[in-house]
Amino acid sequence: MAYKFDKASILVVDDMLPMTRLVGNLLTTLGFRTVDTANTADKGFDLFCRHGHDIVLADWLMEPYDGIDMARKIRTDAASPNKFVPIIMMTGYSHRIRVEQARDIGVTEFLMKPFRARDLFARIEQLIERPRQFVECEGFFGPDRRRRRAAGEFGGPDRREGMGGETKGASIDRDAAALLKNLHDQIREAEQSKGRR
């Protein structure tokens, strides 16, 4: 038996059209049938008020209002049809302070970009299998924050495995290799001459 994703609705909010399209396609391929998309936080909130989706997937950095503003509205605005809805925040930010900021306004899960389909699936599975109690106290309403740290931080060359492209150590096109080697040598030389000064 597999999850019946076709029974649930999901809202994707991202201001980059190719990203919205890609994430929408990923979700459709996973089996979701109702995938709504919006390219601003305002439009996303309006859609959520109209349809009351089961899951919200929002990007952090958007203008004029960002994903954090939208999450706050979903959790606190009188017009919100479901203040308990699971919110997955997608972002390239991974520093602890940013994660805590998102957590403190009531974001349920954090999804670090770039991600793969299995990372997206893992977050959705987490929402299904490990739903969290909600807490309302002074200055906070959202999922219980006492939980493990976010996993899968993308720290540059330290997380090459599984990020697509070719495997570690594989060779690339000769021109590309020469260009990258040249850049590397220039940076090393510049840094060494700085050290000598």
Next chain:
Amino acid sequence: MSTPARKKKARFYPASDNLRQKMGTGGIDPQVLERAEQQFAQAEKDYLPLAAGIFKKLETAIAEVSAEKIGERDAIERIAGPVMELKATGGMFGYALISEIAAVALDFLENVDAPDKDVMDIVKIHQRSLNAILTSRIKGQGGKEGLALSRELQAACQRYYTKHNITP
């Protein structure tokens, strides 16, 4: 002596099993997940115009910070925004080395306070590297040369941390 205000007691709401009721249990067919992974390859063609727009924002931010048009407090954040977007998008559209190098730059920017000359020099070598990779359309991780490049950039950041007594 005034009485301290009484803190509102926390109220707890039990976890909802709404999603499980709708979607059931049982995981996912590995073939479906594999098909989903293939969506990334189909999205590659969308990347260069998207990256060009983000890169333009990065260039503008660097120029404004270099010309001191932005207050010190906002300067790092202004540069970090497009760097984060390059990190976020590259690997999802087949340009993993863009994500890798932008991640090194973002990590650096999140550990420094002000855009002094050394910081801007490091930001600019990242910018130059990202630009070269995009212009030459180097997809994937760039093999061992790509790894050597990102390690060299990391080493440059590390030297800055050492010089300025920063513990990342």
